[in-house]
Amino acid sequence: MTNADGQSNYSRIEKAIQYLEENFKQQPDLDAVAEKVHLSPFHFQRIFSEWAGISPKRFLQFLTVDFLKTKLSESKNIVELADAAGLSSQSRVYDLFTTLEAVTPQEYKQHGAGIRINYGFHETPFGLCLLGVTERGICWLSFLQADGDPRNELDSMKHHWNNSVFYQDQPLTASFIDQIFSNQRTATKKLHAFVKGTNFQVKVWEALLRIPMGNVVTYQDIAAQVNSPKAVQAVGSAVGANHIAFLIPCHRVIRKDGILGEYRWSATRKKGIIGWEMAKFKA
Incomplete structure (x- = not known):
């Protein structure tokens, strides 16, 4: 608006x-x-x-360090969070909210060759976004800075999927926006994410999907979840490489001292998203 x-x-x-x-x-x-x-x-x-x-x-x-530390202490691990959200198993997270598919090794080598991406620019609760969609799922979502040039975000998407073909289709991408930013997703309205990354990055992004809305975890929690407890720095890099904002909730990962930290699409926007989600769930 x-x-x-x-x-x-x-x-x-x-x-x-x-x-x-x-x-x-x-x-x-x-x-x-x-x-x-x-x-x-x-x-x-x-x-x-x-x-x-x-x-x-x-x-x-909701954004104070003391409050966030309390939330972290309540969130001992991601599996417990999923159970607290009423999910019987980790796989149920995907059934209810988002499925994730990665490109094949051959497609990864070809950098997206032959993939058609329809894209559009849309207003969201967190400002203007660029959304990219393929027949296999949502492949890009990024937020624009208030004074940013939309062409820069489009260039970033084209660089990530550099051998794909791109078509602007506002009506098609608009049909996804309300569903993505609804806090009432249901099993009848699944969202599918289609990602391009290394095996390790994909494991991290899958772990992010297990964090229920209204909760936060640490980079150490994610590292433990992907069975690489010492790879905290690598986890941080994988979280930062996420190319589907909000839907793959990299914003829900914060520092263990309760500091929210940086965010690819601005630290202030990360605060806004976390506070908005917690408000919706009355954390």
Whole structure:
């Protein structure tokens, strides 16, 4: 959703989150935050509550180090998280939410040769995104910076799938957006991810799919899950190489000290996504 001046509501929300974090010691009130994003207090409270379902003050509580440390202590391992979400086994995570298919070794060597990718640019709860879809599933999702050039994201997708053929098809990709960002996915509406990566990267991305929405884990947790407990740095690299944002939830991996850390599509957006998910599930 975009305002009359062309600025999306999410860009204002992101600025507000950044301002609240930078000035948390002063505990700025609603009027101060609204002024910072050039809105009336009433208008800002309304758009933030519509977006998150809670007040800005309550939202910020989800992003404190103490709160996140508590969430980590509750999340001893990914299997326990899946069980807590009412899933009888790890495989049930895929049945209910997302299936993942990787390119074959031959396709990996050919860098996507012969694969048709339809793409489109769409507004999401976290700003403008680029979505790429093949007949075998969603193969790309990236967020654009507020002042970024859409062509740069398109170039990144084309570089990743550099021997594929690309066609813009807004109606086709639009049909996926609501389903991707819904917090009520069901077994009758499965989402399929189609990825290109090394065997190790694919194992890490599969582990990410086992993290239920509204929860966070550490890089060490993921390393243990893929049976490589000493490969924390390699896990971090694989998490950062994820090319399907949000759907493969690399944003749910944080540092063991409770710091959220960096994110390929901006650290502030990572805060926004984590807080939004926790608000939806009333963490």
